[in-house]
Amino acid sequence: MNHYAPLPETFRQDGFDFKILTREGRVVLLEKSKQEFPTRHFEVVIIRQHDAREAFSKSYPPREGVPPSEAWGKEGWSYSSEEEARRKFADLCSRPASKPPRFTLANPVRRAGTLRAAQSSGRAVSTRRMEQVAVASV
Numbered sequence: 001m002n003h004y005a006p007l008p009e010t011f012r013q014d015g016f017d018f019k020i021l022t023r024e025g026r027v028v029l030l031e032k033s034k035q036e037f038p039t040r041h042f043e044v045v046i047i048r049q050h051d052a053r054e055a056f057s058k059s060y061p062p063r064e065g066v067p068p069s070e071a072w073g074k075e076g077w078s079y080s081s082e083e084e085a086r087r088k089f090a091d092l093c094s095r096p097a098s099k100p101p102r103f104t105l106a107n108p109v110r111r112a113g114t115l116r117a118a119q120s121s122g123r124a125v126s127t128r129r130m131e132q133v134a135v136a137s138v
Contacts, residue, residue: 004049005063013066018043022089029089030066032078042085044092045076 007028010019021029026047033040047064054060067075079085 003062005061007047007064007066018066024089024093027089027092029085031082039080040082042079042082043076044079044085044088046092048075 007020010017012018015034017033017035019031019033021031021042023029026049028045028047030043030045031040032043043066045066048067050060050063050065052060052062069076072078077085077088079088
């Protein structure tokens with residue numbers, strides 16, 4: 001079983017400073033700020049677990065990370081009110097736990113690309129076939 005480096009208590013991403021306010025399992029409430037702006041915003045995210053990988057001649061250990069913008073609305077939510085963010089956090093924490101998904105950067109892209117190619121060609125492709133095509137295209 002992989003040990004994932006935890007999401008840091010504070011980090012900087014896309015020009016914003018993030019600070020973990022509270023965490024329960026993989027559900028995290030973050031404060032989001034930018035030095036130039038006086039207002040604080042909040043994000044509630046479901047942490048992703050990334051397997052070890054190598055990219056651009058650099059090795060990355062197994063680690064936790066926030067979901068990408070494409071997953072917003074499913075794995076991440078933004079709020080201008082801390083109260084609203086805490087309600088969403090509580091709602092997610094009250095749901096039954098499921099097995100956490102693990103992500104690699106390549107697989108979802110290949111599967112999505114294969115699905116788009118199949119859809120644009122008008123062919124019906126089952127999920128199982130789509131995965132076989134994605135694996136074969138590696």
